Amino acid sequence: MSVQQTYAKMHAKLHDIVPDFELRYKAELADEINRLKKERNAVILGHNYMEPALFHSIPDFVGDSLELSRKAAQTDKDIIVFCGVRFMAETAKILNPSKTVLLPAAKAGCSLAESITAEDVRQLKARFPGVPVVTYVNTYAAVKAESDICCTSSNAVAVVESLHTDTVIFLPDEYLARNVARETGKHIIFPSLMPASVLAGPQPNFIREIDLAKTVDLQFIGWHGRCEVHEKFTPEDIANIRQDFPDVVVLAHPECSPEVVAAADFSGSTTAMTRYVERTAAPRYLLLTECAMGENIAAANPDKEMLRLCSVRCPHMNEITMEDTLDALRYTRYVITVPEEIRVKAARAVERMIAIG
Numbered sequence: 001m002s003v004q005q006t007y008a009k010m011h012a013k014l015h016d017i018v019p020d021f022e023l024r025y026k027a028e029l030a031d032e033i034n035r036l037k038k039e040r041n042a043v044i045l046g047h048n049y050m051e052p053a054l055f056h057s058i059p060d061f062v063g064d065s066l067e068l069s070r071k072a073a074q075t076d077k078d079i080i081v082f083c084g085v086r087f088m089a090e091t092a093k094i095l096n097p098s099k100t101v102l103l104p105a106a107k108a109g110c111s112l113a114e115s116i117t118a119e120d121v122r123q124l125k126a127r128f129p130g131v132p133v134v135t136y137v138n139t140y141a142a143v144k145a146e147s148d149i150c151c152t153s154s155n156a157v158a159v160v161e162s163l164h165t166d167t168v169i170f171l172p173d174e175y176l177a178r179n180v181a182r183e184t185g186k187h188i189i190f191p192s193l194m195p196a197s198v199l200a201g202p203q204p205n206f207i208r209e210i211d212l213a214k215t216v217d218l219q220f221i222g223w224h225g226r227c228e229v230h231e232k233f234t235p236e237d238i239a240n241i242r243q244d245f246p247d248v249v250v251l252a253h254p255e256c257s258p259e260v261v262a263a264a265d266f267s268g269s270t271t272a273m274t275r276y277v278e279r280t281a282a283p284r285y286l287l288l289t290e291c292a293m294g295e296n297i298a299a300a301n302p303d304k305e306m307l308r309l310c311s312v313r314c315p316h317m318n319e320i321t322m323e324d325t326l327d328a329l330r331y332t333r334y335v336i337t338v339p340e341e342i343r344v345k346a347a348r349a350v351e352r353m354i355a356i357g
């Protein structure tokens, strides 16, 4: 495809979203990225949060965390370029030890992944022996390696139900845990919200009092991690927007607080929200998630009106640019590595999740 054809394709989708001078510049970048991608036998995976010009030009596959994990597991290419954040690229490496996995920006982290360490998980397992550990994929490999099974926002309920157990340790997102606990009818406790001094000492009374064998109520044992983006949305935001636009349909990612999810009309993974908009016919929609997604949906569905709440952005996802993606392919950077003993254990938890339909 020539630069002109790339530009024409991008223009058809993005002319209402991206200014023309930017489109022309990004079409040149996209053309070079796509040429190098072929030359280097690479695949590009793009998360739904990527900015519109990138999202609609260079990925071979776009999607939510679960869909991209599946694609990463299936690819026969030599190089996987992950336009997403580090934990996603790490998951691709966990599933493809012999392939080169590249993350275009070295700093693309995630507040949830930073919120918990492998040692934290080992301590929880020691406190609650025999209780299965379900870990959100938004964690680093060493944490996954300590877990029984991973989950994403799109399959968390199915993963918990697949365990057929009364009690689970669900890490590290406090809000996702609360939302899933509510959906699966479980009560939730947060030993991690105890002060560090108490945690380091003898077991706090209230934990000792929980005799898991005798507990009649179903239990979720949570952690205090939060997504720095989704925790910012409030029920007041929804009330304000409904006052201005009474016919708006509000969609909230399950990393939002349970109060926000309760005030929204729909909650689901990034792809579940996209599908919801595609399959319904509301006068207008508001997504409570990274702002780029609303633009990506608007570009693909020009008949839909998307309201924007763009004061809330994910700084990590926004680290990924087309310029850096080009350099990733040019200079083979930044290479993701996972120590083999950790990778093998983490792969068990990720593969067990992927096996759930």
Ligand code: 13P
Pocket (backbone or CB within 6 Å): 048, 063, 064, 065, 066, 138, 152, 153, 154, 227, 253, 255, 268, 269, 270, 271
């Ligand atoms: P999804 O799995 O829904 O794409 O979520 C990933 C994420 O990081 C949301 O903030």
Ligand code: SF4
Pocket (backbone or CB within 6 Å): 085, 109, 110, 111, 112, 113, 138, 227, 228, 229, 230, 255, 290, 314, 315, 316, 317
């Ligand atoms: Fe992590 Fe939140 Fe950014 Fe998703 S939006 S990558 S959970 S910080």
